[in-house]
Amino acid sequence: MMRGRVAYAGAIHEAYPDPHGVRLADGRVRREDEVVWLAPIEVGTIFALGLNYAEHAKELQFSKQEEPLVFLKGPGTVLGHRGVTRRPADVTFMHYECELAVVIGQTACNVKRDSAMRHVAGYMIANDYAIRDYLENYYRPNLRVKNRDGGTVLGPWFVDAANIEDVTQLELRTFVNGTRQQHGNTRDLVTDIPALIEYLSGFMTLAPGDVILTGTPEGIVNVNAGDEVICEIDGLGRLANTIASDADFGRA
Amino acid sequence: MFALADHLLHPEGEALPRDVDARALAALLDSGIACRAPVSGAVYGTLLNDRAALEALGEAMHAAPYKAPPNAPILYLKPRNTLAGHRARVVVPDNALGVEVGASLGIVIGRHAARISANRAAEYIAGYTLVGDLSVPHASVYRPSVRFRARDGFCVVGPAVVAARHIATPDHLGIKVLVNGKEIFTASTASTVRTVTQLLADVTDFMTLSAGDVLTLGVPHGSPVAHAGDTATLSIDGLPPLTVSFIDAQQHVGEPS
Numbered sequence: 001m002m003r004g005r006v007a008y009a010g011a012i013h014e015a016y017p018d019p020h021g022v023r024l025a026d027g028r029v030r031r032e033d034e035v036v037w038l039a040p041i042e043v044g045t046i047f048a049l050g051l052n053y054a055e056h057a058k059e060l061q062f063s064k065q066e067e068p069l070v071f072l073k074g075p076g077t078v079l080g081h082r083g084v085t086r087r088p089a090d091v092t093f094m095h096y097e098c099e100l101a102v103v104i105g106q107t108a109c110n111v112k113r114d115s116a117m118r119h120v121a122g123y124m125i126a127n128d129y130a131i132r133d134y135l136e137n138y139y140r141p142n143l144r145v146k147n148r149d150g151g152t153v154l155g156p157w158f159v160d161a162a163n164i165e166d167v168t169q170l171e172l173r174t175f176v177n178g179t180r181q182q183h184g185n186t187r188d189l190v191t192d193i194p195a196l197i198e199y200l201s202g203f204m205t206l207a208p209g210d211v212i213l214t215g216t217p218e219g220i221v222n223v224n225a226g227d228e229v230i231c232e233i234d235g236l237g238r239l240a241n242t243i244a245s246d247a248d249f250g251r252a
Numbered sequence: 253m254f255a256l257a258d259h260l261l262h263p264e265g266e267a268l269p270r271d272v273d274a275r276a277l278a279a280l281l282d283s284g285i286a287c288r289a290p291v292s293g294a295v296y297g298t299l300l301n302d303r304a305a306l307e308a309l310g311e312a313m314h315a316a317p318y319k320a321p322p323n324a325p326i327l328y329l330k331p332r333n334t335l336a337g338h339r340a341r342v343v344v345p346d347n348a349l350g351v352e353v354g355a356s357l358g359i360v361i362g363r364h365a366a367r368i369s370a371n372r373a374a375e376y377i378a379g380y381t382l383v384g385d386l387s388v389p390h391a392s393v394y395r396p397s398v399r400f401r402a403r404d405g406f407c408v409v410g411p412a413v414v415a416a417r418h419i420a421t422p423d424h425l426g427i428k429v430l431v432n433g434k435e436i437f438t439a440s441t442a443s444t445v446r447t448v449t450q451l452l453a454d455v456t457d458f459m460t461l462s463a464g465d466v467l468t469l470g471v472p473h474g475s476p477v478a479h480a481g482d483t484a485t486l487s488i489d490g491l492p493p494l495t496v497s498f499i500d501a502q503q504h505v506g507e508p509s
Contacts, residue, residue, distance in 0.1 A: 044331075044332060045329075045331035045332055045333065047398075067397060069395070070397070070398045071398065072328070072329040072331055072398060072402065073329070074294045074296065074329055074459065075294055075462075076294065076459055076460045076461065076462060076465075077459070134324065134458075136320070136322055136323060136324065136326065137317050137318045137319055137320075137394055138299060138300060138318065138322050138326040138393050138394065139299055139326050139327075139328050139393060139394075139395070139396065140394060140395040142324070142326055142327070143296075143325075143326075143327040143328070143329075143458075143459065144324045144325075144458050147327070147329075147458075147459050148458050148459055149366070149458070149459055149460050203345065203399040203402070203403055204331070204333050204334075204399070204402050204403055204404055205333045205404050206333075207332070207333065
């Protein structure tokens with residue numbers, strides 16, 4: 001089942017796909033642009049993977065890693081479908097990252113890979129923005145690069161794990177203003193989902209609602225204010241975001 | 253909104269936190285109670301906010317992999333599995349390395365804080381708390397693994413949040429760490445690169461902090477290391493002291509949690 005979370009007419013609703021747009025849990029059907037899309041779930045801890053697609057790692061000139069490159073993102077960065085993300089005027093390279101987001105469904109502590117998938121509730125699309133200009137070589141990637149307001153776009157749907165036939169064979173695509181810029185497949189993950197759950201749960205407890213952003217394939221380009229960025233993953237839908245300027249946010 | 257009148261603490265076993273005066277707080281703590289963390293928002297740690305830490309890095313900051321001294325605040329997250337309270341028993345993952353016991357002032361956010369200026373920042377602070385920011389000792393601050401800082405129980409907070417009005421000079425507070433009753437480390441919040449209000453201004457320029465979130469002023473340089481069997485008591489002027497015990501992994505197995 002696919003479900004989303006939207007604000008409409010003064011309340012927050014669970015919502016489902018409908019041929020005419022979106023159907024709220026109370027029966028109302030509305031156009032996609034009549035509701036405000038929130039992240040499909042209230043997230044717990046957000047993990048993100050750096051360099052988890054071989055070709056992307058090459059693109060960023062990284063060599064073999066000893067352990068998965070995991071960093072954490074805060075809840076304040078989360079944004080829903082059709083949201084707006086600010087691009088500061090002083091930067092030269094801001095980029096999207098289309099990623100498969102894995103949602104933990106059961107507490108996981110010292111889980112082995114063979115049973116790891118039992119701890120997965122489902123999946124979402126994530127767009128994990130970064131601003132290269134702000135990269136500093138301390139606790140990389142430093143939070144000013146990755147933990148910005150509007151920097152973790154999630155949605156539109158949370159999709160139950162049971163509805164995804166083979167999560168190791170999903171195509172990911174990103175379109176900027178309609179042009180396909182990024183393309184990959186989850187079969188190319190350097191560290192796959194069971195291994196990530198085994199790794200993380202080996203030193204910390206994962207809880208329902210925790211989200212693992214599994215990394216992005218090659219094909220990142222700079223985006224500018226006004227650009228529309230669409231991330232697609234097979235079976236999960238398409239996640240839209242628009243880049244806004246400093247002026248849109250009342251900054252000189 | 254995150255607001256308190258006086259001293260907010262959450263005794264273990266009680267449904268809700270209590271907001272009490274100094275005398276009641278002292279009586280509760282003297283009775284030996286354990287507490288939950290008095291906060292439940294996101295906790296952000298601040299790295300290299302101690303001038304001594306930068307001095308210790310010295311010329312290395314200009315060489316690979318760092319290449320330049322830090323510019324913006326360097327932060328990290330302490331995720332929810334790390335949160336623990338007063339009298340927590342924390343597992344030492346590798347007793348040969350031990351656990352670094354960082355005693356930091358925790359700035360507790362009172363209201364939605366986006367793009368606040370340093371001179372208005374005080375209005376956004378509900379209070380202060382003590383954060384026992386634990387980590388597996390690691391020399392490199394380039395791209396350290398999250399397993400050094402994100403282990404269960406590695407962010408011990410409390411015992412209480414103390415209302416901001418009680419802490420007149422947050423940038424001039426003495427910090428002490430005792431291990432097994434012996435004072436082995438002293439520091440001060442006066443040695444920071446960014447003051448409390450400047451740090452809030454610089455951080456909220458790029459990320460919004462929510463009510464109930466905690467931003468640490470940063471662990472002082474040269475913090476002590478504890479091992480299984482040790483008990484550490486962390487104190488900061490004006491805040492009730494925070495006690496943490498360290499146990500080994502074997503001891504943890506089968507223990508009621």
